[in-house]
Amino acid sequence: MFCGLSMAGGRVEGFDFEVSKGRLAPNEIIDSSTSPPGRFLLEVGRRVLKAKPQTDLVAVGNPLLPLKSEQIAGWLGKGHGPAVITDEDGFPLVYLLPREMFEDWARFLTVLCCCDGKIDGRLLAGVLGTAVPLLKAAVPKIGRYPVSTATGWFQGRDRQNVLKMLALNATRLIEEPGERWKSLPFAVFHPYHAGSIVFFAAAARKVETPLYQQHVVCSTYRDIWDYAGSPLQPVWLKLPWLPRDNSVGEPQYALHSFERLGQDVMDNSFITFNRYSRTSGSASFHRIDHDRFALGDSLDSPEVTAQWQAPDVRGRCVLPAEPLKVLFHINGGLPIKSYPSDHARLLFRTLQGLGIQASVIGHRPDLAGFGVISVDAEETEPLHKAVSEHHIFVGLDSFPHHFVRNVMGWPTIGLFGNTLAANFGGGWNEQYRTLDASLPCNPCGGDAKCPLFGRKECANYVGPGPLISAIVEMGRRLYGFHA
Amino acid sequence: MSVRVLAFFDTRYQPELAEGGDPWRALREARPPSRQHFALDQPSTLGMYDLSDQNAAANVVLFARNAGVDGFVVDVMWDEGRQAYVTGAEPLAHLTGDGFGLAFQWRNGPDVFWQAAASAEARQERAAALIRAIKVGAPALMDGRVPVIVKYPKMLFDPAETLDLLRREAAAAGLPGLYLLACRAEDPEGKYHRRGFDALVDPGPAEWQSCPPSNKPTGLDYLEVMAGLRDSVDYMDRFYDYPLFAVARMINREQRGKVLARVFPGYFDWQKHPEGGAMHLVNRKSNGTQPVDRHLYGLFFENAMLWTRGHLPVEERVVFLDSWNGWLTGSQVEPSLLDGDLVYNATRAAIDRARYVIKSRDTAPEDKLDDAVKERIALLCEAAKNF
Numbered sequence: 001m002f003c004g005l006s007m008a009g010g011r012v013e014g015f016d017f018e019v020s021k022g023r024l025a026p027n028e029i030i031d032s033s034t035s036p037p038g039r040f041l042l043e044v045g046r047r048v049l050k051a052k053p054q055t056d057l058v059a060v061g062n063p064l065l066p067l068k069s070e071q072i073a074g075w076l077g078k079g080h081g082p083a084v085i086t087d088e089d090g091f092p093l094v095y096l097l098p099r100e101m102f103e104d105w106a107r108f109l110t111v112l113c114c115c116d117g118k119i120d121g122r123l124l125a126g127v128l129g130t131a132v133p134l135l136k137a138a139v140p141k142i143g144r145y146p147v148s149t150a151t152g153w154f155q156g157r158d159r160q161n162v163l164k165m166l167a168l169n170a171t172r173l174i175e176e177p178g179e180r181w182k183s184l185p186f187a188v189f190h191p192y193h194a195g196s197i198v199f200f201a202a203a204a205r206k207v208e209t210p211l212y213q214q215h216v217v218c219s220t221y222r223d224i225w226d227y228a229g230s231p232l233q234p235v236w237l238k239l240p241w242l243p244r245d246n247s248v249g250e251p252q253y254a255l256h257s258f259e260r261l262g263q264d265v266m267d268n269s270f271i272t273f274n275r276y277s278r279t280s281g282s283a284s285f286h287r288i289d290h291d292r293f294a295l296g297d298s299l300d301s302p303e304v305t306a307q308w309q310a311p312d313v314r315g316r317c318v319l320p321a322e323p324l325k326v327l328f329h330i331n332g333g334l335p336i337k338s339y340p341s342d343h344a345r346l347l348f349r350t351l352q353g354l355g356i357q358a359s360v361i362g363h364r365p366d367l368a369g370f371g372v373i374s375v376d377a378e379e380t381e382p383l384h385k386a387v388s389e390h391h392i393f394v395g396l397d398s399f400p401h402h403f404v405r406n407v408m409g410w411p412t413i414g415l416f417g418n419t420l421a422a423n424f425g426g427g428w429n430e431q432y433r434t435l436d437a438s439l440p441c442n443p444c445g446g447d448a449k450c451p452l453f454g455r456k457e458c459a460n461y462v463g464p465g466p467l468i469s470a471i472v473e474m475g476r477r478l479y480g481f482h483a
Numbered sequence: 484m485s486v487r488v489l490a491f492f493d494t495r496y497q498p499e500l501a502e503g504g505d506p507w508r509a510l511r512e513a514r515p516p517s518r519q520h521f522a523l524d525q526p527s528t529l530g531m532y533d534l535s536d537q538n539a540a541a542n543v544v545l546f547a548r549n550a551g552v553d554g555f556v557v558d559v560m561w562d563e564g565r566q567a568y569v570t571g572a573e574p575l576a577h578l579t580g581d582g583f584g585l586a587f588q589w590r591n592g593p594d595v596f597w598q599a600a601a602s603a604e605a606r607q608e609r610a611a612a613l614i615r616a617i618k619v620g621a622p623a624l625m626d627g628r629v630p631v632i633v634k635y636p637k638m639l640f641d642p643a644e645t646l647d648l649l650r651r652e653a654a655a656a657g658l659p660g661l662y663l664l665a666c667r668a669e670d671p672e673g674k675y676h677r678r679g680f681d682a683l684v685d686p687g688p689a690e691w692q693s694c695p696p697s698n699k700p701t702g703l704d705y706l707e708v709m710a711g712l713r714d715s716v717d718y719m720d721r722f723y724d725y726p727l728f729a730v731a732r733m734i735n736r737e738q739r740g741k742v743l744a745r746v747f748p749g750y751f752d753w754q755k756h757p758e759g760g761a762m763h764l765v766n767r768k769s770n771g772t773q774p775v776d777r778h779l780y781g782l783f784f785e786n787a788m789l790w791t792r793g794h795l796p797v798e799e800r801v802v803f804l805d806s807w808n809g810w811l812t813g814s815q816v817e818p819s820l821l822d823g824d825l826v827y828n829a830t831r832a833a834i835d836r837a838r839y840v841i842k843s844r845d846t847a848p849e850d851k852l853d854d855a856v857k858e859r860i861a862l863l864c865e866a867a868k869n870f
Binding site for chain 2: 021284426427441442452464483
């Protein structure tokens with residue numbers, strides 16, 4: 001799907017890459033939903049240069065298109081310098097770039113829109129200080145790019161307009177007189193949701209030399225940012241976060257955001273669109289690794305991915321092992337995202353019988369009869385405090401879970417229903433487990449109700465038995481608890 | 484060790500095992516008798532191979548290995564003419580080993596000998612013949628033993644004695660033992676376990692319909708069919724929604740006993756039912772125009788592997804793929820003319836995804852709750868239901 005050519009001393013050699021589903025073999029590139037197409041272009045160039053260090057010129061097929069090196073070799077013509085080969089309408093097919101573009105100016109590749117040859121050619125010309133002609137290839141017109149493609153892109157016209165707009169803004173800065181552009185920072189546009197902030201911060205901590213220096217974040221997440229420990233500089237976006245009911249599209253939100261950020265930010269940074277560009281569930285990589293790739297890590301073997309590594313942070317409760325105290329977050333706002341209520345009642349009745357003290361985030365008077373304590377911990381600081389007072393945290397695929405696991409490093413059991421445990425929970429260790437029923441419908445992405453059975457609750461949540469077993473086992477292993 | 488994948492494999496694609504010496508004739512000549520039947524697909528990349536050709540067999544195994552398949556399950560059947568059991572697996576034998584092995588499915592249904600009483604001597608002789616037949620190639624060991632699926636466990640005259648006899652003959656023949664699986668959907672009371680089976684394996688789609696069909700013909704439908712106003716398929720055949728069919732097989736499966744999962748990309752068997760009565764799995768998303776839902780199949784496969792990782796002992800973690808080359812039922816994974824390598828790639832991707840996740844879980848310490856605590860939790864949960 002991704003391809004490149006090494007051109008050196010009249011010799012041309014092709015390289016083809018697949019999107020990895022887990023092997024991360026040498027010819028595979030990790031799937032990253034938060035990387036713009038230009039990041040994949042950069043990766044292909046890096047791989048080609050690594051394989052052929054003598055390369056003068058690298059030709060990279062547009063990552064948005066399913067191309068093979070053999071195909072793009074046929075379109076090169078007699079070009080010996082930088083160029084963008086396009087279809088008749090100017091949709092870029094191949095980027096011919098000198099090695100310096102990948103070595104000295106790599107981060108500018110992430111601002112390429114990859115959907116307009118003219119814009120990208122101008123941007124590249126500005127960076128390289130030389131003409132980058134557009135060469136037309138005799139291929140059928142690419143036509144209107146669909147919202148989603150067989151190769152996993154989730155783009156559509158609106159997202160591509162955002163990419164174009166940011167590429168044009170970058171071009172404007174580069175074309176300013178002088179060399180100020182060379183020292184301007186690069187900023188990631190990935191402002192929401194709360195869990196995303198946690199993941200991006202965790203990713204940024206792992207990347208030695210990120211492509212970006214700044215991160216555009218909703219200002220309502222200051223408290224999360226303070227805890228999350230990202231090495232990037234925040235650029236505060238004073239706008240409410242994107243509604244979860246799809247009433248505002250992400251591209252529209254992005255445009256509002258740029259307006260709200262103001263001219264000063266647009267004049268003083270290169271912004272890349274790091275909201276979802278690809279369907280996230282097509283591979284089993286953790287979102288932190290999606291973000292690490294976006295930030296510049298190649299992640300070229302499974303061993304270096306977050307799921308296979310020991311946790312960065314570990315915390316543990318200092319209270320005596322008995323009574324074992326467990327904090328639950330089981331209300332996801334909608335029934336489909338919440339732990340099923342029948343399961344919950346059975347769960348807490350049984351925990352009571354085992355002498356385990358359960359607390360629940362949110363107001364749940366209906367569970368008080370089972371000895372469950374309701375805890376107000378919706379905000380970050382009270383959440384931090386509440387978790388510290390419990391031995392184990394059990395949570396849905398939601399911010400509290402991601403915060404507790406990735407920022408506090410607390411013993412956590414993640415409950416997954418309609419989302420993929422591998423993407424948002426990931427690798428197990430002594431202090432972390434995920435639980436789901438492994439139904440073939442997972443992940444369904446269902447919003448209001450189960451798309452298969454039509455019920456309001458998700459059938460993929462495990463019943464109370466396996467959950468209680470996991471709690472007791474973790475309590476025994478970490479704290480010496482005996483049921 | 485990750486979860487292994489064993490794919491059902493039809494060895495009859497070799498002239499000496501085919502009627503009339505043309506193993507692909509049935510596929511070539513099959514024509515859908517109804518517009519509601521999916522056309523059978525034809526092989527592309529691997530071609531209509533002759534399995535007895537060493538290069539062809541090597542290509543088949545290479546493709547399977549590349550997809551992540553760890554071995555084939557081949558049928559072992561009694562051949563009345565030869566008075567011997569045959570597997571047809573000889574061309575595969577030299578390609579096994581190094582992580583790729585063979586398992587066996589004993590088609591004991593047509594093997595009437597085992598359905599009635601017989602002398603101890605005759606039984607022993609017959610059992611020894613069966614064991615001789617499965618001594619071919621390197622086995623895909625489960626729990627250190629050779630896996631044998633008993634296709635029709637209820638048809639054995641004396642199951643416990645038969646299994647015991649097979650085990651003794653296997654030991655006498657120098658095999659490391661037999662891992663015996665009954666092809667049954669459930670064993671909640673442990674009946675099959677007591678008879679000597681090590682585990683069960685989900686039956687194929689035709690043998691176990693895990694959800695109701697989407698068509699429910701009425702008497703009026705019958706009359707309309709009889710009057711020639713309607714396609715008889717509406718009344719005779721059954722259509723099942725693939726997602727529902729797959730999910731129903733995985734839901735609460737731990738309550739069915741120790742049953743290993745079987746996954747399949749598609750299934751329709753009209754070629755085997757020329758008089759009607761076929762079953763069809765249908766991709767709902769295509770409005771019934773396509774037999775395979777690759778996305779759902781991938782999830783079915785991946786989740787079956789993850790479930791297996793969480794519920795079975797390490798050496799018994801196997802998922803059965805039905806099938807590698809079941810061309811006559813549209814269940815094949817091999818590349819085809821109509822689907823290209825889409826099903827093959829979906830298989831490979833699902834295995835890759837699952838193995839990546841499984842590896843990320845294997846680094847954690849194993850859960851070691853003792854049985855008494857597990858029982859206490861189960862009893863408390865049960866009691867809570869009645870509270």
